[in-house]
Amino acid sequence: MSTAVDMAGPSSPDQAHSSSTKIPHEPLRPSLRRSSHPYSLSHYMSGPQEVKGPQPSEAPEQKSAQQSHKARRAPVAVWPDMWESPSGLHLAHAAELLMRAGLLALTPAAAEQASGAQPGAPRRDSAEAKRAEGSGPEEEEDDSPGCGADYQPYLGAWFPFSPALFPLAGFQMGGGQWRSAGLAADSSDGLGAEGLSPSSLGGAGSSRRKRKRCRECVPCRRQTNCEQCSSCRNRKRGHQICKYRKCEELKRKPGIEGRAAGFEGLRGSDFTLGMSQERSPGALDG
DNA sequence: AGCAACGTCTTA
DNA sequence: TAAGACGTTGCT
Numbered sequence: 562m563s564t565a566v567d568m569a570g571p572s573s574p575d576q577a578h579s580s581s582t583k584i585p586h587e588p589l590r591p592s593l594r595r596s597s598h599p600y601s602l603s604h605y606m607s608g609p610q611e612v613k614g615p616q617p618s619e620a621p622e623q624k625s626a627q628q629s630h631k632a633r634r635a636p637v638a639v640w641p642d643m644w645e646s647p648s649g650l651h652l653a654h655a656a657e658l659l660m661r662a663g664l665l666a667l668t669p670a671a672a673e674q675a676s677g678a679q680p681g682a683p684r685r686d687s688a689e690a691k692r693a694e695g696s697g698p699e700e701e702e703d704d705s706p707g708c709g710a711d712y713q714p715y716l717g718a719w720f721p722f723s724p725a726l727f728p729l730a731g732f733q734m735g736g737g738q739w740r741s742a743g744l745a746a747d748s749s750d751g752l753g754a755e756g757l758s759p760s761s762l763g764g765a766g767s768s769r770r771k772r773k774r775c776r777e778c779v780p781c782r783r784q785t786n787c788e789q790c791s792s793c794r795n796r797k798r799g800h801q802i803c804k805y806r807k808c809e810e811l812k813r814k815p816g817i818e819g820r821a822a823g824f825e826g827l828r829g830s831d832f833t834l835g836m837s838q839e840r841s842p843g844a845l846d847g
Numbered sequence: 848a849g850c851a852a853c854g855t856c857t858t859a
Numbered sequence: 860t861a862a863g864a865c866g867t868t869g870c871t
Contacts, residue, residue: 771853771868802852
């Protein structure tokens with residue numbers, strides 16, 4: 562338990578939102594103020610319930626599109642607008658607010674602590690984790706609401722791992738290999754780490770065989786769906802995993818061995834640190 | 848059988 | 860070219 566990461570804190574977005582009442586409404590840094598963000602902290606801390614449903618500004622559009630395909634789409638929520646901001650400025654803004662609230666620590670240690678959480682009630686992913694490796698400190702956490710990693714969307718690890726920021730830090734999702742070299746060497750199913758499984762390879766290399774998530778990259782290690790991204794909002798039709806949980810290996814086209822040697826062995830903590838450094842004011846301004 | 852999610856095709 | 864839709868696979 563660290564001061565920055567309250568492991569006994571909210572285990573769901575709803576609970577996380579309640580903590581917003583403790584946040585002092587102080588002015589932001591000038592650099593962030595200048596970014597003219599319209600959102601307050603309470604806005605960032607607002608949750609799915611608050612953003613679900615049609616937004617006032619969208620009502621006319623929905624009416625006019627009743628007969629179109631678009632009419633079937635879920636209304637655009639406020640959060641995804643920020644999370645998916647190409648510039649990442651929304652994220653920086655949110656990070657500033659959360660840091661003020663003591664909820665955010667952009668340090669490797671905090672990220673490590675958040676990911677190395679106490680076990681919780683096992684859910685779906687735990688079965689995969691059991692298959693994945695016999696033991697070890699990096700053993701995949703249970704997909705539990707009480708798991709520290711569940712807080713990542715609301716804590717330090719979340720922002721650096723946002724897809725919107727990967728490009729800013731020079732980490733192209735298609736080229737990165739973030740899992741530990743030690744883990745890779747130790748992995749009993751190296752195929753699995755490559756997003757390939759014996760079963761998926763077992764056939765005649767059919768392209769229709771499904772690859773499996775590596776379970777070791779940052780997105781794979783996320784415990785919970787964000788419930789805000791397009792994939793989550795559109796799960797029934799989209800049949801896609803949460804954007805922020807989409808395995809880095811699976812994002813790459815099958816057969817493309819685009820692994821950059823420079824990424825080999827880069828630990829998650831190193832990555833977090835790199836992101837923190839990359840996100841320093843100077844780096845962002847540059 | 849039901850569900851999650853990968854792969855591919857279509858659409859904007 | 861990215862996002863969405865849908866068929867399909869793989870697992871429980």
